[in-house]
Amino acid sequence: MSQFNVVSASSSFRPTRHAFELNFMLRTRIALSDDDGSIHHFGFSFVEAQRIISGELDPNILVDVIGRVYNMSQVHQSSPNDSKNKRVTVDIEDAAKTKMGITLWGSYADQIVNFVSKGCQGPVVIVCQFCKIEEYARTRSLSTSMYATRILINSDVEEITQFHKGLLPEDRNTPFNPFVGCALLTTSPTEAAFSGLAxxxxxxxxxxxxxxxxxxxxxxxxxxxxxxxxxxxxxxxxxxxxxxxxxxxxxxxxxxxxxxxxxxxxxxxxxxxxxxxxxxxxxxxxxxxxxxxxxxxxxxxxxxxxxxxxxxxxxxxxxxxxxxxxxxxxxxxxxxxxxxxxxxxxxxxxxxxxxxxxxxxxxxxxxxxxxxxxxxxxxxxxxxxxxxxxxxxxxxxxxxxxxxxxxxxx
The missing domain is CATH 2.40.50.140 (Nucleic acid-binding proteins)
Known part of the structure; x- marks a missing residue:
């Protein structure tokens, strides 16, 4: 990269805790280079689910999590033609056995649906990078960010491989419980507003x-x-x-x-x-x-x-x-x-x-x-x-x- 600016990361909402950020301009140039094995492809910075649930972390900074998927909701969508408002919630369990929900929106929901439609065998480990911390009715969960989030499902990366190896026998033999076929559940915005409330x-x-x-x-x-x-x-x-x-x-x-x-x-x-x-x-x-x-x-x-x-x-x-x-x-x-x-x-x-x-x-x-x-x-x-x-x-x-x-x- 050449001809870019380095400025202070002063905004309250940002994807990482880095003190600086790069600004690309019209004259900025980017070119592919040979792979350097010493540079991590993704740069994960995983946090424990308990730290999210407890409110310890700053909700204005996006977080990375990894865990085993043990449940998946139906696909909710306000209308068949409104793909941006499509959403699905997956429940994960991290290495410390702490459970937490993650709401996947739009193309991220399509990603998990497509994975399930291919027929998955054994445990499913998911990495969600750059997710927003949401709080609703004093309960904290995660949600995908519109453009920043990255989702990896049972991918061939070191972190997912190591997580699989650390699973207990009962976790390896207990697949997650998705709705078969992930049938589309058309929900109006009004009905969705009351979802989950007793x-x-x-x-x-x-x-x-x-x-x-x-x-x-x-x-x-x-x-x-x-x-x-x-x-x-x-x-x-x-x-x-x-x-x-x-x-x-x-x-x-x-x-x-x-x-x-x-x-x-x-x-x-x-x-x-x-x-x-x-x-x-x-x-x-x-x-x-x-x-x-x-x-x-x-x-x-x-x-x-x-x-x-x-x-x-x-x-x-x-x-x-x-x-x-x-x-x-x-x-x-x-x-x-x-x-x-x-x-x-x-x-x-x-x-x-x-x-x-x-x-x-x-x-x-x-x-x-x-x-x-x-x-x-x-x-x-x-x-x-x-x-x-x-x-x-x-x-x-x-x-x-x-x-x-x-x-x-x-």
């Missing part, structure tokens, strides 16, 4: 830890009109409890088919033409009474013991609802316990204003100075506990709403 009752939302991701099926009781800043706040319930969930513009758009900006403009026109209109977009009332499956992220601020329940994904797709409904806990007759239901402690369930930059506000609100900070024009966290209804008023409104449901059911 169904939980609503009351578990108030008792989960910071960073948890909980999946619930619940019915929308009401949309809080006082909570229209950057979000929609919906009150949902199931047989076991009630909770306030924050829904941001993206998920609201997927259901309503209209963005917050367009909905606000539409509502403003109606407000100008109708004297008794309260400025509330009537389309938001379409949430009420509907049953959804929610993927909810939990965030707890220790300093004020607030629990924020943010909807990461939601759908009323009947197919997805049915798949999860078969795993529902035994139902309780709501008419027999309706009067005993109470809302969670509002000091612990207030929803923080935490958005993605788009404001779900449908008419101009002139907020008092006590509700905004001069620098950001956003409500401070200390004001959240005093905003809107008190806990007692909220509980009375919920009780009234639930009694109406009870009367209607009777």
């Amino acid at each position: 169904l939980s009752p609503v009351d578990l939302l108030q008792h989960s830890g910071n960073g948890d991701v909980i999946c619930v099926i619940a019915q929308v009781l009401q949309v809080n009109k006082e909570k229209g800043w950057y979000k929609i706040e919906v009150v949902v319930y199931d047989e076991f409890g009630i909770a306030n969930l924050t829904v941001f513009d993206r998920n609201a758009f997927n259901y309503l088919g209209i963005t917050a900006t367009d909905l606000g403009a539409e509502s403003g026109k109606i407000y100008l033409n109708v004297e008794d209109n309260d400025g509330w977009p009537k389309k938001l009332d379409s949430f009420v009474g509907k049953k959804f499956i929610f993927k909810v992220g939990i965030e707890v601020l220790e300093w004020n013991v607030f629990t924020f329940l943010t909807v990461q994904k939601m759908t009323d797709n009947p197919t997805i609802l049915y798949k999860y409904s078969v795993h529902c806990l035994p139902q309780i007759d709501l008419t027999s316990v309706m009067d005993d239901l109470t809302t969670p402690d509002m000091n612990k369930s207030k929803q923080l204003l935490r958005g993605d930059g788009r404001r779900l506000s449908f008419h101009d609100v002139e907020a008092s100075p006590s509700k905004e900070t001069p620098s950001t024009c956003k409500r401070s966290a200390t004001d959240l506990s005093d905003d809107g209804q008190s806990s007692g008023e909220f509980m009375m409104n919920i009780d009234d709403a639930l009694k109406k449901v009870k009367i209607e059911k009777n």
